[in-house]
Amino acid sequence: MDDEQVVRKYLAYLEDPSVLRDDDAITTAQRAADEASDVVDRLKALSEVERLQDPSAESLHADFIRVVRSWADAEDITSGALMKLGVAPGVLREAGYPVGGSSDGRGKTITRR
8 A cells, every 4th residue: 555545544544434344354254254164263263253343443543654744745735634634633743743832722733844
């Protein structure tokens, strides 16, 4: 996945967390669990079903933190615009943006370096 795809997927996740859920993969894993004749194979498949039904955003978050600053700088995207799409100030801070203060009247000052 390239940097823009990472940013796009993270922003889509913020809008609707269900985008991480892959229903086709869930169906496949459930079928494997239903068809498994070995109890350990069934156990592994059921574990995969559970992971797929409740996907973690941790890796997506980490990838976003890793790429957003350089991608946004290259595309002339402001931190304020990212916040308007739901990116939390703490996430921007993790990505290297200076976030803090209260000069904007909303308790936040976001400036680009």
